[in-house]
Amino acid sequence: xxxxxxxxxxxxxxxxxxxxxxxxxxxxxxxxxxxxxxxxxxxxxxxxxxxxxxxxxxxxxxxxxxxxxxxxxxxxxxxxxxxxxxxxxxxxxxxxxxxxxxxxxxxxxxxxxxxxxxxxxxxxxxxxxxxxxxxxxxxxxxxxxxxxxxxxxxxxxxxxxxxxxxxxxxxxxxxxxxxxxxxxxxxxxxxxxxxxxxxxxxxxxxxxxxxxxxxxxxxxxxxxxxxxxxxxxxxxxxxxxxxxxxxxxxxxxxxxxxxxxxxxxxxxxxxxxxxxxxxxxxxxxxxxxxxxxxxxxxxxxxxxxxxxxxxxxxxxxxxxxxxxxxxxxxxxxxxxxxxxxxxxxxxxxxxxxxxxxxx
Amino acid sequence: xxxxxxxxxxxxxxxxxxxxxxxxxxxxxxxxxxxxxxxxxxxxxxxxxxxxxxxxxxxxxxxxxxxxxxxxxxxxxxxxxxxxxxxxxxxxxxxxxxxxxxxxxxxxxxxxxxxxxxxxxxxxxxxxxxxxxxxxxxxxxxxxxxxxxxxxxxxxxxxxxxxxxxxxxxxxxxxxxxxxxxxxxxxxxxxxxxxxxxxxxxxxxxxxxxxxxxxxxxxxxxxxxxxxxxxxxxxxxxxxxxxxxxxxxxxxxxxxxxxxxxxxxxxxxxxxxxxxxxxxxxxxxxxxxxxxxxxxxxxxxxxxxxxxxxxxxxxxxxxxxxxxxxxxxxxxxxxxxxxxxxxxxxxxxxxxxxxxxxx
Numbered sequence: 213x214x215x216x217x218x219x220x221x222x223x224x225x226x227x228x229x230x231x232x233x234x235x236x237x238x239x240x241x242x243x244x245x246x247x248x249x250x251x252x253x254x255x256x257x258x259x260x261x262x263x264x265x266x267x268x269x270x271x272x273x274x275x276x277x278x279x280x281x282x283x284x285x286x287x288x289x290x291x292x293x294x295x296x297x298x299x300x301x302x303x304x305x306x307x308x309x310x311x312x313x314x315x316x317x318x319x320x321x322x323x324x325x326x327x328x329x330x331x332x333x334x335x336x337x338x339x340x341x342x343x344x345x346x347x348x349x350x351x352x353x354x355x356x357x358x359x360x361x362x363x364x365x366x367x368x369x370x371x372x373x374x375x376x377x378x379x380x381x382x383x384x385x386x387x388x389x390x391x392x393x394x395x396x397x398x399x400x401x402x403x404x405x406x407x408x409x410x411x412x413x414x415x416x417x418x419x420x421x422x423x424x425x426x427x428x429x430x431x432x433x434x435x436x437x438x439x440x441x442x443x444x445x446x447x448x449x450x451x452x453x454x455x456x457x458x459x460x461x462x463x464x465x466x467x468x469x470x471x472x473x474x475x476x477x478x479x480x481x482x483x484x485x486x487x488x489x490x491x492x493x494x495x496x497x498x499x500x501x502x503x504x505x506x507x508x509x510x511x512x513x514x515x516x517x518x519x520x521x522x523x524x525x526x527x528x529x530x531x532x533x534x535x536x537x538x539x540x541x542x543x544x545x546x547x548x549x550x551x552x553x554x555x556x557x558x559x560x561x562x563x564x565x566x567x568x569x570x571x
Numbered sequence: 572x573x574x575x576x577x578x579x580x581x582x583x584x585x586x587x588x589x590x591x592x593x594x595x596x597x598x599x600x601x602x603x604x605x606x607x608x609x610x611x612x613x614x615x616x617x618x619x620x621x622x623x624x625x626x627x628x629x630x631x632x633x634x635x636x637x638x639x640x641x642x643x644x645x646x647x648x649x650x651x652x653x654x655x656x657x658x659x660x661x662x663x664x665x666x667x668x669x670x671x672x673x674x675x676x677x678x679x680x681x682x683x684x685x686x687x688x689x690x691x692x693x694x695x696x697x698x699x700x701x702x703x704x705x706x707x708x709x710x711x712x713x714x715x716x717x718x719x720x721x722x723x724x725x726x727x728x729x730x731x732x733x734x735x736x737x738x739x740x741x742x743x744x745x746x747x748x749x750x751x752x753x754x755x756x757x758x759x760x761x762x763x764x765x766x767x768x769x770x771x772x773x774x775x776x777x778x779x780x781x782x783x784x785x786x787x788x789x790x791x792x793x794x795x796x797x798x799x800x801x802x803x804x805x806x807x808x809x810x811x812x813x814x815x816x817x818x819x820x821x822x823x824x825x826x827x828x829x830x831x832x833x834x835x836x837x838x839x840x841x842x843x844x845x846x847x848x849x850x851x852x853x854x855x856x857x858x859x860x861x862x863x864x865x866x867x868x869x870x871x872x873x874x875x876x877x878x879x880x881x882x883x884x885x886x887x888x889x890x891x892x893x894x895x896x897x898x899x900x901x902x903x904x905x906x907x908x909x910x911x912x913x914x915x916x917x918x919x920x921x922x923x924x925x926x927x928x929x930x
Contacts, residue, residue: 247896292647299718304894327686329892330713330724331804354689359658365689366725445690533688535663537606 214426216433218349219441223369227349227433229426233376234261234337237268243335243371246306249274252294252321253312254281257339260382265312265337274310275301279317284470286316286356288364294324305329308371314340314387315347315474319365322353326368336373340383341391341425342475344375345398345432350440350450356469360531361461367445375429380420385511390475392417392510395428397482398435400503401452404549406431411502414509451534452551455543456482459516462528466520472513479512488557488565489545499548522566573785575792577708578800582728586708586792588785592735593620593696596627602694602730605665608633611653611680612671613640616698619741624671624696633669634660638676643829645675645715647723653683664688667730673699673746674706674833678724681712685727695732699742700750700784701834703734704757704791709799709809715828719890720820726804734788739779744870749834751776751869754787756841757794759862760811763908765790770861773868810893811910814902815841818875821887825879831872838871847916847924848904858907881925 213230228239249272253262258278266274277297279290298307309332311321318336325334336348354365380388392414399407409431410417416424436453443450459481463472472480486503489495495503507514516525526540534541534554540562541554572589587598608631612621617637625633636656638649657666668691670680677695684693695707713724739747751773758766768790769776775783795812802809818840822831831839845862848854854862866873875884885899893900893913899921900913 288647288651295716295723296718299716299722299890302889302894302897304896305892306895327713327723327725329722330711330726352689354686357654357658359655363658363688364654364686366686367689530661531658533664535661536665537663538661 214430216430216437218369218437220369220444223351225370225372227373227375227437229375229377229430229433231377231422233374234264234378235268239372239374240268240310240335243333244272244308245333246304246308247272248301248303248307249310250298250301250303250307251276251310251312252279252317252324253277254279254317256281257313257317261312261339261379265310269310279320281316282470283316283356283464283474284468286320286469288355288357291320291324291355294320295328298324298328303328303332305332307332309334310337311335312337312339313343314338315343318343318348319353319362320355322351322368322370323355323365326353326366331368333371336370338373338375339379340387341380341429342387342394344429345391346394346436348373348375349433349436351444359465361464361469362533363531377422377426377429380422380425386473388418388420389511390473393475393479393482393507393512395432396506396510397453397455397478398432400482400545400548401455401543401551402439402549403431403435406435407506407548411506414506418511448553451554452543454534455545455551456485458529458532458534458540458542459484459525461532462525463516463520466524466528467517472517476513479507479510480514480516483507483514484516484565485542485544487568488542488561491561491564492544494544494546495548502548522563525566526562573789575789575796577728577796579728579803582710584729584731586732586734586796588734588736588789588792590736590781592733593623593737594627598731598733599627599669599694602692603631603667604692605663605667606631607660607662607666608669609657609660609662609666610635610669610671611638611676611683612636613638613676615640616672616676620671620698620738624669628669638679641829642675642715642823642833643827645679645828647714650679650683650714653680654687657683657687662687662691664691666691668693669696670694671696671698672702673697674702677702677707678712678721679714681710681727681729682714682724685712685725690727692730695729697732697734698738699746700739700788701746701753703788704750705753705795707732707734708792708795710803718824720824720828721892722890734792736781736785736788739781739784745832747777747779748870749832752834752838752841752866752871754791755865755869756812756814756837757791759841759904759907760814760902760910761798761908762790762794765794766865766907770865773865777870807912810913811902813893814904814910815844817888817891817893817899817901818843818884820891821884822875822879825883825887826876831876835872838866838869839873839875842866842873843875843924844901844903846927847901847920850920850923851903853903853905854907861907881922884925885921
């Protein structure tokens with residue numbers, strides 16, 4: 213097991229990475245203060261891992277909430293089901309919420325913990341690659357709104373993150389690829405060497421080689437932890453983690469939550485951001501080809517859905533947390549391994565990218 | 572105008588107290604950074620003060636949300652209407668939310684600001700006595716849940732609080748009295764001298780003497796600001812501000828939100844807490860009589876609704892943020908001017924208080 217520390221002063225916490233962690237009672241117990249525990253999970257994950265987690269926590273007689281699976285359920289209404297359960301069982305401020313699942317469960321469980329009685333402790337147990345390398349690290353919690361993804365939420369840090377690499381034994385191929393999109397992102401925004409490593413080791417990752425996966429998770433988490441430690445609430449460099457996300461969120465919202473996995477939408481969006489970076493004169497044609505090739509190798513889509521017109525993209529992109537006073541701002545690439553801070557973009561250039569990608 | 576500083580490090584902010592403040596453009600402008608402004612208010616306050624506020628902010632062409640008036644609308648559903656408006660108008664992270672109204676608008680507007688895009692700045696303009704002396708100071712924001720009051724929320728500080736004493740020209744008698752309940756509370760928990768002043772000046776306050784009201788607001792806010800500066804997230808002394816609130820919240824939730832004004836429920840609850848403090852041997856009979864007499868003088872109810880049995884009270888009180896691992900904990904009085912931290916109470920004593928008060 214490797215332990216990685218996210219350094220945030222009084223809100224610092226460890227990420228445990230390794231195999232067989234779900235069965236280590238000690239990992240949970242050291243982060244639970246009170247006597248009440250609620251496990252939030254979903255219908256896909258519950259049959260796979262709930263019993264194992266319950267086994268470690270039986271001293272607390274945990275209560276459970278099993279939610280439907282999918283991005284379309286990351287809503288204020290479903291969030292309220294968690295509050296219903298907490299209140300029906302008279303949970304207090306010293307209770308601990310355990311979020312067992314992928315990004316949706318982590319984001320929603322974390323947000324429930326942030327808001328319940330104005331904040332209770334929570335533990336993240338990410339069960340997808342995407343959640344292990346991205347959503348469960350850094351304290352971004354929240355739910356979607358019909359008009360925009362992740363528009364309602366809080367910065368709220370967990371007590372710890374338990375990333376058990378055994379979950380890859382049950383993760384389906386599509387979910388594995390979706391996670392790789394965010395892994396590739398770390399290479400693109402700040403780690404050229406890692407990008408090269410990913411080009412060389414993509415086959416091993418897709419073959420679920422445990423050693424390769426562990427390395428990719430660790431290196432991703434190290435990158436993320438450094439960025440988050442520098443800028444917890446995204447007033448600066450943290451926004452670079454959003455490479456491809458403005459395009460990606462537009463796809464997720466525009467196509468209906470759940471149609472595209474988050475990682476799939478981010479893969480497409482990153483290719484769009486790369487195209488725009490080329491038009492700005494920053495990336496070369498061959499840079500862009502390398503990027504697209506790596507996403508393709510990871511079995512990810514690289515072209516936006518034909519259903520979304522450039523006009524619809526622009527409309528959807530006009531709701532984004534990086535925008536300022538209504539102006540669209542994007543993360544672009546100066547090079548492979550170097551991202552810009554959010555910048556306003558000439559509308560004609562943006563239009564060209566959107567048109568070259570529309571069918 | 573008097574300016575009082577709430578000292579919370581990087582989250583410090585001023586409370587402006589005085590007459591004619593709503594018309595001072597400068598007060599708003601110095602706390603608005605971006606170009607987008609949303610005013611959240613309700614149907615009662617809008618006809619009275621919205622035009623004045625809009626007049627000062629016309630450079631920003633503010634968007635407005637006018638919500639129905641009443642505690643029963645402090646819900647997740649109504650909160651979502653604020654998010655709808657923010658998103659429909661493409662508000663970004665640099666937008667400012669202005670909460671113009673009483674405690675419900677302040678709590679809900681503040682919580683909307685806390686959660687929208689994980690946090691946007693907001694300004695509190697409390698238009699009731701209760702909101703000026705209590706709910707708009709200290710950053711407690713949130714909404715109610717059918718099973719418990721203020722169970723969903725965040726600690727989130729405003730940019731400033733503008734407390735204009737002109738609002739007392741339009742405040743109805745019942746609202747004025749409700750505000751006085753929280754004013755009396757400050758005397759009871761930590762300011763014996765102020766309690767005496769209130770006994771001497773209650774008639775002037777009820778006659779809406781501006782000088783007396785200004786003094787009461789300032790002294791209340793000074794008390795609250797000191798407590799909040801010491802303990803922002805209620806891990807200790809801040810809980811004393813909750814004197815009478817566990818009983819009070821039970822009344823509000825049990826009778827249906829909106830049936831009792833918050834201050835009315837707190838007045839009754841504080842009399843119950845005083846009774847229990849007498850049973851603990853801390854308050855004398857004459858202490859309790861003095862307390863009840865002052866609430867009565869302020870035209871506040873002092874007896875709980877006959878509809879709620881002791882059993883129902885206990886059930887409702889078992890959902891409270893001060894409880895630990897399911898045990899009910901209360902703020903009691905050691906003397907007039909001295910509150911305890913949350914303490915567990917012998918159930919028989921609590922039962923006696925609940926029974927002596929049931930009809």
